[in-house]
Amino acid sequence: MNYLEFEKPLAEIEGKAEELRAMARANKQMDVEKEAAALDAKAATMLRDLYKNLSPWQKCLVARHPDRPHCKDYIDALFTEYTPLAGDRNFADDHAVMGGLARFNDKPVMVIGHEKGNDTKTRIERNFGMARPEGYRKAVRLMDMAHRFGLPVVTLVDTPGAYPGKGAEERGQSEAIARSTQKCLEIGVPLVSIVIGEGGSGGAVAFATANRIAMLEHSVYSVISPEGCASILWKDAEKMREAAEALRLTAQDLQKLGVIDRIVTEPLGGAQRDRKQSIAAVGKVIETMLAELSGMKPDALIKDRRKKFIDMGSKGLAA
Amino acid sequence: MNWITNYVRPTINSLFSRREVPENLWTKCPECGTMLFHRELKDNQNVCTSCDHHMAITPRERFAALFDGGIFTEVKVPKPVADPLHFRDQKKYPDRLKAAQKATGEHEAMLVAEGEIGRTPVVCAAQDFAFMGGSMSMYVGNAIIAAAEVALAKKRPLVLFSAAGGARMQEGILGLMQMPRTTVAVEMLREAKLPYIVVLTHPTTGGVTASYAMLGDVQIAEPNALIGFAGARVIEQTIREKLPEGFQRAEYLLDHGMLDRVTHRKEMRDELVTVLRMLMQLPPAVRGDLPAPAPEPVPEKKPEPPAAKPEATEKKAAPK
Numbered sequence: 005m006n007y008l009e010f011e012k013p014l015a016e017i018e019g020k021a022e023e024l025r026a027m028a029r030a031n032k033q034m035d036v037e038k039e040a041a042a043l044d045a046k047a048a049t050m051l052r053d054l055y056k057n058l059s060p061w062q063k064c065l066v067a068r069h070p071d072r073p074h075c076k077d078y079i080d081a082l083f084t085e086y087t088p089l090a091g092d093r094n095f096a097d098d099h100a101v102m103g104g105l106a107r108f109n110d111k112p113v114m115v116i117g118h119e120k121g122n123d124t125k126t127r128i129e130r131n132f133g134m135a136r137p138e139g140y141r142k143a144v145r146l147m148d149m150a151h152r153f154g155l156p157v158v159t160l161v162d163t164p165g166a167y168p169g170k171g172a173e174e175r176g177q178s179e180a181i182a183r184s185t186q187k188c189l190e191i192g193v194p195l196v197s198i199v200i201g202e203g204g205s206g207g208a209v210a211f212a213t214a215n216r217i218a219m220l221e222h223s224v225y226s227v228i229s230p231e232g233c234a235s236i237l238w239k240d241a242e243k244m245r246e247a248a249e250a251l252r253l254t255a256q257d258l259q260k261l262g263v264i265d266r267i268v269t270e271p272l273g274g275a276q277r278d279r280k281q282s283i284a285a286v287g288k289v290i291e292t293m294l295a296e297l298s299g300m301k302p303d304a305l306i307k308d309r310r311k312k313f314i315d316m317g318s319k320g321l322a323a
Numbered sequence: 324m325n326w327i328t329n330y331v332r333p334t335i336n337s338l339f340s341r342r343e344v345p346e347n348l349w350t351k352c353p354e355c356g357t358m359l360f361h362r363e364l365k366d367n368q369n370v371c372t373s374c375d376h377h378m379a380i381t382p383r384e385r386f387a388a389l390f391d392g393g394i395f396t397e398v399k400v401p402k403p404v405a406d407p408l409h410f411r412d413q414k415k416y417p418d419r420l421k422a423a424q425k426a427t428g429e430h431e432a433m434l435v436a437e438g439e440i441g442r443t444p445v446v447c448a449a450q451d452f453a454f455m456g457g458s459m460s461m462y463v464g465n466a467i468i469a470a471a472e473v474a475l476a477k478k479r480p481l482v483l484f485s486a487a488g489g490a491r492m493q494e495g496i497l498g499l500m501q502m503p504r505t506t507v508a509v510e511m512l513r514e515a516k517l518p519y520i521v522v523l524t525h526p527t528t529g530g531v532t533a534s535y536a537m538l539g540d541v542q543i544a545e546p547n548a549l550i551g552f553a554g555a556r557v558i559e560q561t562i563r564e565k566l567p568e569g570f571q572r573a574e575y576l577l578d579h580g581m582l583d584r585v586t587h588r589k590e591m592r593d594e595l596v597t598v599l600r601m602l603m604q605l606p607p608a609v610r611g612d613l614p615a616p617a618p619e620p621v622p623e624k625k626p627e628p629p630a631a632k633p634e635a636t637e638k639k640a641a642p643k
Contacts, residue, residue: 168553170570172552173553173571178533178552182536189503206499228492250495251496252495253495258496263496313504317407321407
């Protein structure tokens with residue numbers, strides 16, 4: 005179990021309880037259950053208190069938690085017959101973006117998402133979830149296919165942002181993102197999106213221009229990372245706490261602003277503490293959002309999506 | 324000695340002398356260092372007469388040079404909710420806005436106008452980098468949507484001059500949401516089969532390039548304009564190597580297939596007229612037989628020519 009900076013006191017108590025139990029296992033005469041249970045109770049209270057009022061910056065840390073379920077975990081658990089489709093037919097296959105045909109509740113859909121990887125090897129392979137132009141162009145290809153065959157599209161957003169690299173720029177990173185957003189607006193099939201971790205700027209918009217958008221309780225979605233914003237506006241990257249506060253990047257604020265439709269409740273202590281429960285909750289919300297859109301004609305779906313974004317933000321925080 | 328010599332005369336003198344020696348009479352070209360006389364620079368649309376370096380030009384000056392006779396009508400842009408996030412960094416966002424308004428004399432970072440270029444009716448939008456880095460705010464989004472709506476209503480093409488660092492951080496997620504919003508505007512033009520031409524000017528980066536600024540039917544850039552998604556410093560820190568000479572410059576993008584053309588500012592107007600008239604299925608513009616320019620380069624202050632029958636007048640002027 006990986007602990008975050010602000011979870012250190014919790015780590016200590018849980019560590020102690022674990023230590024006691026390990027000792028008891030080694031020495032059968034020792035009876036530690038009472039003490040360990042007391043520690044467990046203390047840890048549970050602390051966890052509840054910690055997660056009751058997470059600051060925006062703490063939410064960023066939870067959203068980036070390495071043990072959080074990632075795109076691949078959701079696809080493996082929620083979809084059947086997942087058949088990955090690779091490549092942009094131009095240059096390469098981007099492993100930061102996964103996608104393909106799958107069945108959701110037995111109905112065929114197209115699922116696309118950013119994958120960050122969960123150990124050093126897969127993280128490097130997935131480029132930490134930072135897509136290159138090929139990733140967005142693959143997504144455009146898959147969305148187009150979904151449109152032609154009438155398959156709903158489900159996107160899972162989890163990226164620090166699009167990859168800032170030399171080749172990515174040369175091959176048109178910005179054009180690729182713009183085309184992906186454009187394709188989102190053009191397809192005559194239901195498009196639902198869930199921000200499962202980090203919604204990093206344009207790299208997230210490219211997938212999240214959807215009819216219905218949900219966010220996990222402790223996920224974030226922002227125009228810029230708090231660190232980036234702090235270094236530009238405060239001229240000090242260490243001011244990320246203030247920046248996170250000012251940017252209003254939490255799921256709760258985004259719902260108030262009318263940018264997202266739904267918040268998916270996470271288990272106490274974040275999605276990483278009970279991955280199964282988180283995955284099931286996401287499955288439920290995908291089901292609900294797709295049901296809301298079922299029966300709508302292609303034109304109506306396109307219109308609905310456009311109107312959603314044209315009207316967005318018209319009321320500010322008062323929405 | 325009386326109050327006239329002591330007070331009145333110095334006051335009058337100072338008034339006149341102030342007028343005779345205004346500040347900024349000369350501008351130093353940041354590229355080649357040549358001192359340029361302000362009037363000469365203005366006549367050359369802020370392009371250095373010695374090295375062709377393209378300096379910034381305000382949307383208003385650009386429109387004055389672009390539209391026939393310098394005449395255009397501003398398109399009204401609906402005002403969005405002010406300071407939606409109650410954003411505050413080291414300064415309050417409304418204070419930053421006010422400072423930008425005072426410095427530029429403009430209300431926001433984008434100006435939209437309609438009029439004629441070479442007798443071709445168009446809608447134009449131009450972003451103002453001097454206004455908070457041209458950043459894409461809800462107002463900018465509204466401006467682009469308003470521009471597209473006028474273009475649609477009057478069946479005119481849209482020409483957009485971009486210049487921005489990206490989305491406006493002070494509007495947070497709502498700044499970011501202008502990416503899909505403006506893309507909806509582009510979609511409206513696309514469906515109405517109206518040309519949408521983007522002229523990328525220095526600098527155009529971030530979320531602006533990742534939305535409306537890269538979705539033009541024709542993509543033109545001004546020479547040496549910086550165009551890219553990520554900042555060069557961020558890229559160098561990420562990949563830990565030096566970037567090549569000319570990286571993210573207009574010519575570099577042209578070489579990499581990301582642009583249609585790189586065009587000098589002085590030739591932009593003619594090029595836009597040529598391209599737009601072809602895309603709009605209009606007869607070619609006839610430049611040769613236009614009446615000789617008046618001795619004074621000052622444009623006539625006549626009202627906007629009636630939009631009716633522009634072709635008829637041109638046919639009369641067409642060569643045999």
